[in-house]
Amino acid sequence: MKYYKNLILNGFLFIAFLLILLAPPFFSTFLLPSNSSGEVAGWTSRPLLRVVPNEQDFDDLVDFVLDYSRPDQVKATVKLTAFSQHLAIYHRLFVLENTSSRELELKILLAQPPKERGFEAGGLVLFSPDSDYFARLEKSAARGETLLKVEQPQLFQLAKNILLEEEVIKLLMVTPSGLITSPLQQSHPAGSLVYPQPIYFTSQQVKNWATRSLRLAPGEKAIVTGFIKGTSRLPSTKLELKLLFQLPNNF
């Protein structure tokens, strides 16, 4: 009996010794936690901007990889499926949240042209959650026209250009009655879709590398929606886009 009591007591002492031995290394890791949630390239810490990919709505049609390795930008690689002859809309592809305690300026850049060829055109729009990501032309617009009547002109605040169907047009001014732009190169019927400065590319070239800059108050969110049109020649294909979520004037 005495033997077992000694054994238990010394067992406790041994465990106590091990605990004392292990406490400092665990304290070290706890003080600077390594967070494997993928928020900052696997390690640390809370970034200024949280990029939440929409992994629920698109199943295998969209793949995401995020990299938070720099404080002034988040890199993302997103693969979107383009369907033959169809325009696929990936609504709320990302939700972006200002997790810092100050106002942030945010824009998204396309890091390089897409390499794949199974699409005609595609793009990404950055917009506020309480607004739409596109508007429609109220009246048809003829070639050379510079005043465009759109449903919600306020959507186009802060945009330097607009995408009207497949034409990128310089935006000069937003007025309550419409948008004042550089002269149109083509005619567009009423009801055509107009996007506020999206990233826009065709299979030949990138026509717009960056979205407009939005200013986000602490805790405020922004949404990114993607769209892509497949070619008639190829079946559905995945298109890889390398994006930079930049905080240009915050550092």
Add this chain to the structure above:
Amino acid sequence: MTTSKILLQLIKEAFLPALIIIAAKLSGVVLSLYYFQIEWQPQTKYLIPQLTLYSTQDFIRVSSWSNFGVILSLWLGLGWILVKAHLLHETHITPKLTLSLINLRLKSLISNTFDLSHQALVWLAYLWLLLLFFAVEVYFGIFYWQLYLISLGGGIILSWFFIVDLEREIKLQ
């Protein structure tokens, strides 16, 4: 009931290095944050406050230098024990040095084998345990491998000095 003298001595000797390691880590983190002017935020969700940094590079820098600070503190502690083991060990201290220490009223510095071996064992255990932890951090890229190699080199040298003293002790006995 009899408790193991060895275990009790190990526990007694483990407190001081544990406190030194924690203090060294804290000071290393604070010094790195101020020296490199890194922005940080406290996280008080848990009992022990955590630090939140804004970039991976900052995290790696602070983590690496504070870890290296911990290793330096262990080198110093272990170095002092090895100095005692080589020069102030009661089994092979020189009579001249013994007299000098007695004259200086520093006789308490003369250490016996029981105390020295336990102290060295505990400090070496901490050193190698932390080197093991840090090896994992090097693997995941959150500890500069150059600093780790220096830490490992120092660890090997200090361990070697301990083995030399141990062998001398065994020969004497």
